[in-house]
Amino acid sequence: MRCVITGGAGFLGSHLADLIIQQGHEVLVLDSLHTGSRANICHLLPHPAFTFRECDVRYPLQVDGPVDIVFHLASPASPPVFTAQRVDCLLTNSLGVYHAARLALDSGARLVQASTSEVYGDPLHHPQVEGDWGNVNPIGERSCYDEGKRYGEALITAMRLEHGLNSGIARIFNTYGPRMHPHDGRVISGFVRQALAGEPLTVFGNGSQTRSFCYVSDLVRGLWLLGNSDHPGPVNLGNPLEHSVLDMAHYIRRLTGSSSPIVHEPLPGDDPARRRPQIARAKEVLGWEPVVGLEEGMSQVIAWQRQVLAASKLPA
Numbered sequence: 001m002r003c004v005i006t007g008g009a010g011f012l013g014s015h016l017a018d019l020i021i022q023q024g025h026e027v028l029v030l031d032s033l034h035t036g037s038r039a040n041i042c043h044l045l046p047h048p049a050f051t052f053r054e055c056d057v058r059y060p061l062q063v064d065g066p067v068d069i070v071f072h073l074a075s076p077a078s079p080p081v082f083t084a085q086r087v088d089c090l091l092t093n094s095l096g097v098y099h100a101a102r103l104a105l106d107s108g109a110r111l112v113q114a115s116t117s118e119v120y121g122d123p124l125h126h127p128q129v130e131g132d133w134g135n136v137n138p139i140g141e142r143s144c145y146d147e148g149k150r151y152g153e154a155l156i157t158a159m160r161l162e163h164g165l166n167s168g169i170a171r172i173f174n175t176y177g178p179r180m181h182p183h184d185g186r187v188i189s190g191f192v193r194q195a196l197a198g199e200p201l202t203v204f205g206n207g208s209q210t211r212s213f214c215y216v217s218d219l220v221r222g223l224w225l226l227g228n229s230d231h232p233g234p235v236n237l238g239n240p241l242e243h244s245v246l247d248m249a250h251y252i253r254r255l256t257g258s259s260s261p262i263v264h265e266p267l268p269g270d271d272p273a274r275r276r277p278q279i280a281r282a283k284e285v286l287g288w289e290p291v292v293g294l295e296e297g298m299s300q301v302i303a304w305q306r307q308v309l310a311a312s313k314l315p316a
């Protein structure tokens, strides 16, 4: 098979590329390097089955030759990044989704859309099931991302119904692992960096808000299974083990042996109070469930950050 991964130089996309190459298939990565980096894929560049092209999904995508699956991951994903460039975020998640879907349609390929648990907003039901419609503020601080991803789901659904697009929507819950940029502002990468640097761990609000953290190898296996199924989704992909942000700060301090203090900063607007996926659908239609425990996954992140920080090899 030949797979296109938009956003394949980012955190999730580069791990997905590793998996697909390991399975013996070809990968073409299309990425603007907006938040991704060559460092994430440099080990793949010499591989004959791997190609990288720098391009922006906000413009039409031209790919010669056959394509079997388009994994559409190109989008900013970290709240501090997307709230700094809201219009770009909305355009990437509207025009970009259209161009990825168009590429899939014109190539007769399947499209897998990287949607998000953010479509549930500040959830009214717990845990979150795919039938929930979500509780999203359309003019809030995070709306460029949340509404962008909701629009993406709507556009793909319309193209499936009107044009027969073969598509699958993955609703991805918080995922962590090596290659998540230590400065990208997300909670696990940030806490680990702060703990290793001896800086205060910045808990937003009182830290009682919860998230459920999935290790990256589990997550990309779920995307791959969805790519190889014919299910339209949406399918929740995430680890149902739920933790408060404050507990995670204490846990990361303990795992790293850090004596960093924990400090509290204001909670960003519309920060969801709870997040936990119900994954019955993923189990049923994909035979998928996460297998990597928190301690095992966290030790990988800590080891990776130690290595890049020690070597000052941080991706730009």
Ligand code: NAD
Residues within 6 Å of the ligand: 006, 007, 008, 009, 010, 011, 012, 013, 030, 031, 032, 033, 034, 035, 036, 037, 055, 056, 057, 058, 072, 073, 074, 075, 076, 077, 078, 092, 096, 114, 115, 116, 117, 171, 172, 173, 174, 175, 176
């Ligand atoms: P990331 O920032 O590491 O990767 C995103 C990639 O998209 C980067 O390589 C970036 O350069 C590229 N990109 C952004 N805008 C682009 C554009 N206009 N044209 C081409 N490339 C562009 O983030 P990630 O965590 O790997 O997220 C990947 C996808 O998964 C995103 O769509 C995100 O919304 C989704 N997602 C991630 C998580 C998570 O916890 N990591 C959770 C839910 C959804």
Ligand code: UDP
Residues within 6 Å of the ligand: 078, 079, 174, 185, 186, 187, 188, 190, 191, 202, 203, 204, 205, 209, 211, 245, 267, 268, 271, 272
């Ligand atoms: N958070 C925090 N300190 C940080 C970064 C994030 O307390 O330095 C909180 C954030 O307010 C949210 C949770 O951790 O409640 C997860 O944040 P992240 O940006 O990783 O993901 P998302 O909000 O998109 O779920």
